[in-house]
Amino acid sequence: xxxxxxxxxxxxxxxxxxxxxxxxxxxxxxxxxxxxxxxxxxxxxxxxxxxxxxxxxxxxxxxxxxxxxxxxxxxxxxxxxxxxxxxxxxxxxxxxxxxxxxxxxxxxxxxxxxxxxxxxxxxxxxxxxxxxxxxxxxxxxxxxxxxxxxxxxxxxxxxxxxxxxxxxxxxxxxxxxxxxxxxxxxxxxxxxxxxxxxxxxxxxxxxxxxxxxxxxxxxxx
Numbered sequence: 001x002x003x004x005x006x007x008x009x010x011x012x013x014x015x016x017x018x019x020x021x022x023x024x025x026x027x028x029x030x031x032x033x034x035x036x037x038x039x040x041x042x043x044x045x046x047x048x049x050x051x052x053x054x055x056x057x058x059x060x061x062x063x064x065x066x067x068x069x070x071x072x073x074x075x076x077x078x079x080x081x082x083x084x085x086x087x088x089x090x091x092x093x094x095x096x097x098x099x100x101x102x103x104x105x106x107x108x109x110x111x112x113x114x115x116x117x118x119x120x121x122x123x124x125x126x127x128x129x130x131x132x133x134x135x136x137x138x139x140x141x142x143x144x145x146x147x148x149x150x151x152x153x154x155x156x157x158x159x160x161x162x163x164x165x166x167x168x169x170x171x172x173x174x175x176x177x178x179x180x181x182x183x184x185x186x187x188x189x190x191x192x193x194x195x196x197x198x199x200x201x202x203x204x205x206x207x208x209x210x211x212x213x214x215x216x217x218x219x220x221x
Contacts, residue, residue, distance in 0.1 A: 061098035061220040063180060069217035072108075074115065077207040078198075083122075089114040094182070098220050101149060101173045101180065106141035106156070129198060130161060142166070149173065158186070160193040178219050186212040 072087040090110040096103040112135045117123055127135060137160045144154045151172035158167050171184035191197070191208045198206035 061096060063094035063096065063182075063216070063218040064221050065092050065094060065216055065218040069179075071213070071215045072110075073213045075211040075213065077209070079204045083117050083119070085115045085117040087115050092216070094216065094218070100147065101175070102147045102152075103141060103144050103154065103171075103182075106139070108139040110137050111135070112137060125200075129195065135161065144171075154184070158188065160190070161195055163193045165192050180218060180220055182214070182216040184214055186214075188212065 067090075072090060074085040074087075076083055076085070087110055090108060092109075093105065093107045094103070095105040112127055112130050115123070115126070117126070127133075137158075139156050139158050141154065141156045144152050146152045151170065153168060154171050155166060155168045157164050159165075165188075167186050167188060169184050169186045171182055174181040174183070188210050189208045190210060197208060
């Protein structure tokens with residue numbers, strides 16, 4: 001009886017992990033042994049659970065991002081003019097359901113030295129404003145809702161200057177053959193991340209309200 005409980009626990013652990021899309025192989029040897037000791041009813045239940053996990057595995061996919069086709073930008077307003085910054089380098093990991101395109105994970109990280117506004121002096125001042133050195137930023141997906149084939153709503157955690165804040169935003173999904181595009185805009189206030197108002201020469205001020213735009217393109221695997 002104790003052997004039977006141990007074998008069942010191994011399978012239940014694997015099935016539990018699969019529910020959260022953790023890639024772990026079910027011990028099919030243990031499953032076969034259990035089927036030989038259980039009655040038909042319990043055997044059918046376990047077999048159905050295994051089939052459900054197989055379906056989940058088939059639908060889970062990773063988006064291999066093409067950074068040449070993708071863009072991550074920041075729109076800002078200053079006294080008398082506007083400007084934008086382009087993030088040239090970053091690391092990104094995106095996962096979701098290949099059939100419904102519902103996202104399940106998106107992790108983005110960057111160094112603010114790689115955010116270029118087209119003005120070298122302004123870029124250096126921005127890094128200094130962020131504390132100097134190699135100031136880091138990141139975004140981590142938390143959940144989505146109102147999902148449709150063309151998009152939905154998402155929530156994640158944005159971290160800048162060592163402070164984190166929850167942000168929500170709409171996103172769209174477009175499929176063109178084997179390519180998948182994710183687009184969205186995230187509104188933020190840099191004062192929420194304990195950063196001071198940017199002022200220059202007592203006359204120019206950068207509005208604390210910023211918009212982060214993303215256009216992520218890739219192929220599912």
